Amino acid sequence: MTKKYVLALDQGTTRCRAILFDRDSNIVGVAQKEFTQHYPKPGWVEHDPEEIWSTQYGVIAELMARYNVNPEEIAAIGITNQRETTVVWDRNTGKPVYNAIVWQCRRTAGICDELKAKGLEEKVRYKTGLVIDAYFSGTKIKWILDNVEGAREKAERGELLFGTIDTWLVWKLTGGKVHVTDYSNASRTMIYNIRELKWDEELLAELGIPASMLPEVKPSSYVYGETDPNVFFGHAIPISGIAGDQQAALFGQTCFEPGMAKNTYGTGCFMLMNTGDKVYESKNGLLTTIAWGINGKVEYALEGSIFIAGAVIQWLRDGLKLIESAADSEYFASKVPDTGGVYIVPAFAGLGAPYWDMRARGTIVGLTRGTNKYHLVRAALESMAYQTRDVLSAMEADSGIKLQALKVDGGAVANNLLMQFQADILGVPVERPVNIETTAMGAAYLAGLAVGFWADKQELVTKYKVSRRFEPTMDEQTREKLYKGWQRAVTLAREWEVEE
Numbered sequence: 001m002t003k004k005y006v007l008a009l010d011q012g013t014t015r016c017r018a019i020l021f022d023r024d025s026n027i028v029g030v031a032q033k034e035f036t037q038h039y040p041k042p043g044w045v046e047h048d049p050e051e052i053w054s055t056q057y058g059v060i061a062e063l064m065a066r067y068n069v070n071p072e073e074i075a076a077i078g079i080t081n082q083r084e085t086t087v088v089w090d091r092n093t094g095k096p097v098y099n100a101i102v103w104q105c106r107r108t109a110g111i112c113d114e115l116k117a118k119g120l121e122e123k124v125r126y127k128t129g130l131v132i133d134a135y136f137s138g139t140k141i142k143w144i145l146d147n148v149e150g151a152r153e154k155a156e157r158g159e160l161l162f163g164t165i166d167t168w169l170v171w172k173l174t175g176g177k178v179h180v181t182d183y184s185n186a187s188r189t190m191i192y193n194i195r196e197l198k199w200d201e202e203l204l205a206e207l208g209i210p211a212s213m214l215p216e217v218k219p220s221s222y223v224y225g226e227t228d229p230n231v232f233f234g235h236a237i238p239i240s241g242i243a244g245d246q247q248a249a250l251f252g253q254t255c256f257e258p259g260m261a262k263n264t265y266g267t268g269c270f271m272l273m274n275t276g277d278k279v280y281e282s283k284n285g286l287l288t289t290i291a292w293g294i295n296g297k298v299e300y301a302l303e304g305s306i307f308i309a310g311a312v313i314q315w316l317r318d319g320l321k322l323i324e325s326a327a328d329s330e331y332f333a334s335k336v337p338d339t340g341g342v343y344i345v346p347a348f349a350g351l352g353a354p355y356w357d358m359r360a361r362g363t364i365v366g367l368t369r370g371t372n373k374y375h376l377v378r379a380a381l382e383s384m385a386y387q388t389r390d391v392l393s394a395m396e397a398d399s400g401i402k403l404q405a406l407k408v409d410g411g412a413v414a415n416n417l418l419m420q421f422q423a424d425i426l427g428v429p430v431e432r433p434v435n436i437e438t439t440a441m442g443a444a445y446l447a448g449l450a451v452g453f454w455a456d457k458q459e460l461v462t463k464y465k466v467s468r469r470f471e472p473t474m475d476e477q478t479r480e481k482l483y484k485g486w487q488r489a490v491t492l493a494r495e496w497e498v499e500e
């Protein structure tokens, strides 16, 4: 039977999606479902790995049934995932020993403080490209080993396995035969040496993590194994692409050349710039990360991770009840020409790049008697654009590259007002592609390239189409005045919480 499709599994922070692409990169079908978020304590976030698997499996089944797909028509499967989220399971029973600890979870901030007190910051940055932060997997693994009864002993006996969500899904899809991850996901763990391309023994010893728990690290476009027919509708289909969701979006945006960058506006906002084979050491609060491994080469990226972006719009909707849907934010914001001097700094979980300030707190400044809800909605939207400017400035300073255009994707780029303001406040054109499902596209491309479904990266470049380009129209003086106001607001957000 002809191979007509590549199936992408996009396992995100809030939902699982299955998306089918044809040879022309068209989306043939999508199925998606949200799963439960667990908040056992303030600042803690967990997912149930079994629920992630059943939800992911459910959306695959739904997609196949709804679009009448014969599994034999699927050339390959690509996986892209929320990054850093940590699962530890028993290799014999296949059962997780604890819930997955999610990237947003702050429970290991204390472990991070201890690592910093030991003076490890420079070493961690050099080896892993990361700052010491609870965001990454390493301290989450340590927490599980230290806090789940019997876990450390079992791990030392070689009975436990660690994986990010890609690893967990491959394990499940292959019926427990393959324990693997790709370079991009490994580079988010804080225990992987991105220069030597190996798990770092010194950091493993520092965190007390046995090497036997760790998956094999492979390229992002590579046949890792096949689905177990008992699990996957009676068929063995190659699983041949894996990348963390932000790196997959960079690939899906066809940012293949050094200096090309994309920004994804979802729950958080993640800007990545391809730096080719160059490992930049950020002096401005960015991360160095592996973009992907492909064609026998590993390529790197600079990354600015913003923790709260679209989530501030969810807060307007669910917390403040100012709007009924995220899409309303555009209409409400358009009712006023500007915010009337109001700034919202959505530091709900501290601030990520480029500040990495866990003590910063959400702040609204500039309120007057004339402030109304339209101003607040507009200020919330603008906060995404200002945070992006913070990150882009850091990126240009680190790389010495002046961006010609910013490629964007993610749920919030549907908002034209936000996109125009983004171009204005950056002074750089913003390009929105026809296909904004770039994350899933990236995973599909990586998988398709490995099995010859698409010939090469050049073929993919010809498929990329811009739907709308937003040109900056704001004058320089206004732009800089507004941005200075934002910087002052950030200073206030960072000064709010004091140690008692």
Ligand SMILES: Nc1ncnc2c1ncn2[C@@H]1O[C@H](COP(=O)(O)OP(=O)(O)O)[C@@H](O)[C@H]1O
Residues within 6 Å of the ligand: 012, 013, 014, 015, 265, 266, 267, 268, 309, 310, 311, 312, 313, 314, 326, 327, 328, 329, 330, 410, 411, 412, 413, 414, 415
């Ligand atoms: N029209 C819109 N304007 C502003 N924000 C939006 C709009 N539509 C969606 N969002 C925001 O985008 C986010 C959803 O984007 P998505 O890419 O699906 O995120 P994720 O993959 O992180 O779940 C939500 O936080 C939502 O508030």
Ligand SMILES: O=P(O)(O)OC[C@H](O)CO
Residues within 6 Å of the ligand: 011, 012, 013, 014, 081, 082, 083, 084, 103, 244, 245, 246, 266, 267, 268
């Ligand atoms: O699942 P998303 O789209 O919120 O992305 C989460 C990032 O991978 C976290 O690093």
